Amino acid sequence: xxxxxxxxxxxxxxxxxxxxxxxxxxxxxxxxxxxxxxxxxxxxxxxxxxxxxxxxxxxxxxxxxxxxxxxxxxxxxxxxxxxxxxxxxxxxxxxxxxxxxxxxxxxxxxxxxxxxxxxxxxxxxxxxxxxxxxxxxxxxxxxxxxxxxxxxxxxxxxxxxxxxxxxxxxxxxxxxxxxxxxxxxxxxxxxxxxxxxxxxxxxxxxxxxxxxxxxxxxxxxxxxxxxxxxxxxxxxxxxxxxxxxxxxxxxxxxxxxxxxxxxxxxxxxxxxxxxxxxxxxxxxxxxxxxxxxxxxxxxxxxxxxxxxxxxxxxxxxxxxxxxxxxxxxxxxxxxxxxxxxxxxxxxxxxxxxxxxxxxxxxxxxxxxxxxx
Amino acid sequence: xxxxxxxxxxxxxxxxxxxxxxxxxxxxxxxxxxxxxxxxxxxxxxxxxxxxxxxxxxxxxxxxxxxxxxxxxxxxxxxxxxxxxxxxxxxxxxxxxxxxxxxxxxxxxxxxxxxxxxxxxxxxxxxxxxxxxxxxxxxxxxxxxxxxxxxxxxxxxxxxxxxxxxxxxxxxxxxxxx
Numbered sequence: 001x002x003x004x005x006x007x008x009x010x011x012x013x014x015x016x017x018x019x020x021x022x023x024x025x026x027x028x029x030x031x032x033x034x035x036x037x038x039x040x041x042x043x044x045x046x047x048x049x050x051x052x053x054x055x056x057x058x059x060x061x062x063x064x065x066x067x068x069x070x071x072x073x074x075x076x077x078x079x080x081x082x083x084x085x086x087x088x089x090x091x092x093x094x095x096x097x098x099x100x101x102x103x104x105x106x107x108x109x110x111x112x113x114x115x116x117x118x119x120x121x122x123x124x125x126x127x128x129x130x131x132x133x134x135x136x137x138x139x140x141x142x143x144x145x146x147x148x149x150x151x152x153x154x155x156x157x158x159x160x161x162x163x164x165x166x167x168x169x170x171x172x173x174x175x176x177x178x179x180x181x182x183x184x185x186x187x188x189x190x191x192x193x194x195x196x197x198x199x200x201x202x203x204x205x206x207x208x209x210x211x212x213x214x215x216x217x218x219x220x221x222x223x224x225x226x227x228x229x230x231x232x233x234x235x236x237x238x239x240x241x242x243x244x245x246x247x248x249x250x251x252x253x254x255x256x257x258x259x260x261x262x263x264x265x266x267x268x269x270x271x272x273x274x275x276x277x278x279x280x281x282x283x284x285x286x287x288x289x290x291x292x293x294x295x296x297x298x299x300x301x302x303x304x305x306x307x308x309x310x311x312x313x314x315x316x317x318x319x320x321x322x323x324x325x326x327x328x329x330x331x332x333x334x335x336x337x338x339x340x341x342x343x344x345x346x347x348x349x350x351x352x353x354x355x356x357x358x359x360x361x362x363x364x365x366x367x368x369x370x371x372x
Numbered sequence: 373x374x375x376x377x378x379x380x381x382x383x384x385x386x387x388x389x390x391x392x393x394x395x396x397x398x399x400x401x402x403x404x405x406x407x408x409x410x411x412x413x414x415x416x417x418x419x420x421x422x423x424x425x426x427x428x429x430x431x432x433x434x435x436x437x438x439x440x441x442x443x444x445x446x447x448x449x450x451x452x453x454x455x456x457x458x459x460x461x462x463x464x465x466x467x468x469x470x471x472x473x474x475x476x477x478x479x480x481x482x483x484x485x486x487x488x489x490x491x492x493x494x495x496x497x498x499x500x501x502x503x504x505x506x507x508x509x510x511x512x513x514x515x516x517x518x519x520x521x522x523x524x525x526x527x528x529x530x531x532x533x534x535x536x537x538x539x540x541x542x543x544x545x546x547x548x549x550x
Binding site for chain 2: 174
């Protein structure tokens with residue numbers, strides 16, 4: 001059934017106390033909890049997105065033997081606040097020939113698509129806004145709004161750079177959705193459900209119980225998912241939509257101030273979401289090794305574990321960006337259609353055969369005989 | 373309370389954006405209004421408790437069809453078509469004449485009556501249908517139905533999609549240089 005954070009909290013005694021405060025109005029209490037938690041999650045992820053820009057600069061500086069931002073606050077940590085203030089105070093320029101309605105709408109569509117995915121991201125066993133039955137499917141579907149936003153941003157600006165960037169962005173996002181979705185499908189097959197609760201619940205806390213080491217095909221699927229996810233979030237080496245040496249800055253060339261900030265924020269939060277999905281699908285998600293109790297302090301430990309895995313993947317994404325050169329457009333499409341998609345389909349069939357042949361057991365279970 | 377709010381906002385979005393599709397003269401804007409309208413339909417499905425259908429609606433229409441439409445409109449000229457719009461009889465009016473209005477109205481009336489007849493027994497009990505005990509969720513129920521009762525339709529549609537894929541590949545392949 002559809003688990004939510006409210007149904008999780010309602011098993012504790014303090015929920016009844018809260019209910020009495022709300023004069024036994026279930027709906028009002030549920031609405032308040034949802035409202036507060038949504039604000040908390042959006043605020044937290046916006047901060048992570050902002051810190052992402054800082055991490056990006058600091059890590060790139062490390063890799064290139066520079067210092068990076070170090071003026072604002074200790075170690076330059078407040079750089080993102082300075083950037084935010086700068087963006088808000090900039091003039092909001094609307095190009096004269098732009099399509100006004102679409103120009104306003106595009107950054108909002110990008111940000112909406114990314115924030116909507118946060119509803120099903122499993123931060124811990126209980127701290128997940130709604131553990132939908134169709135969780136991962138919902139996430140894949142709603143994040144396609146980002147593609148529409150990128151495309152509209154390119155079209156509405158009425159400039160050639162933006163147009164090329166928007167077209168590249170939209171075609172890249174809808175192409176790479178295919179290998180990513182098929183890789184996710186392989187994991188859905190292994191876990192027997194599309195909700196994040198089911199998928200994470202089928203894994204354990206230790207590496208040999210994770211889906212990445214479940215069988216050779218899921219190991220490959222992790223890398224297919226990783227490459228596809230990099231391309232879907234327009235990160236280097238797939239950042240063709242905003243290739244600065246060819247297209248100025250692609251689909252957001254004409255955007256200024258906070259509208260540009262929305263695009264940038266959407267990109268950084270999307271990277272976080274994609275890393276979180278990779279962590280929960282392949283790397284055991286929030287599972288704590290060796291503990292099967294379900295009490296509130298464990299939730300905090302689970303949250304920390306999930307965030308650690310996600311942020312480590314985030315580091316790898318930034319690392320890849322500053323290590324690899326950018327692909328050409330034809331190479332990009334060849335990688336997707338000639339390599340990733342066939343490999344992903346091969347993985348899907350392989351996982352299906354493995355599930356039938358070995359009765360769903362992982363390699364570790366086969367070698368060490370069932371128990372773990 | 374929450375269901376009523378969801379229904380009211382989804383219905384407003386669906387009808388309002390559908391009117392927007394008709395009212396605007398810019399094809400790109402029409403596509404975006406269509407996006408909103410389809411989102412509203414997904415909300416209506418969610419109101420009825422059909423979570424899988426709602427998400428499929430978002431996936432297929434918003435992620436696929438609308439982007440395809442945007443591409444097609446943009447590559448074929450977009451709003452430049454407004455000035456050259458003609459109806460079937462070659463008249464300058466882009467919205468048809470008395471003849472097209474009367475035929476269109478008649479067809480619409482027949483469709484409306486047929487639809488009302490078809491869904492009349494659903495309208496009488498509007499509560500969401502509770503799924504059976506044997507299935508844990510709507511997803512598994514749909515999965516079982518697809519590969520058991522409706523396997524023929526499922527296979528036929530997959531062959532159709534395969535045909536479409538092969539056709540697209542044949543049309544798009546590079547011609548041999550002579």
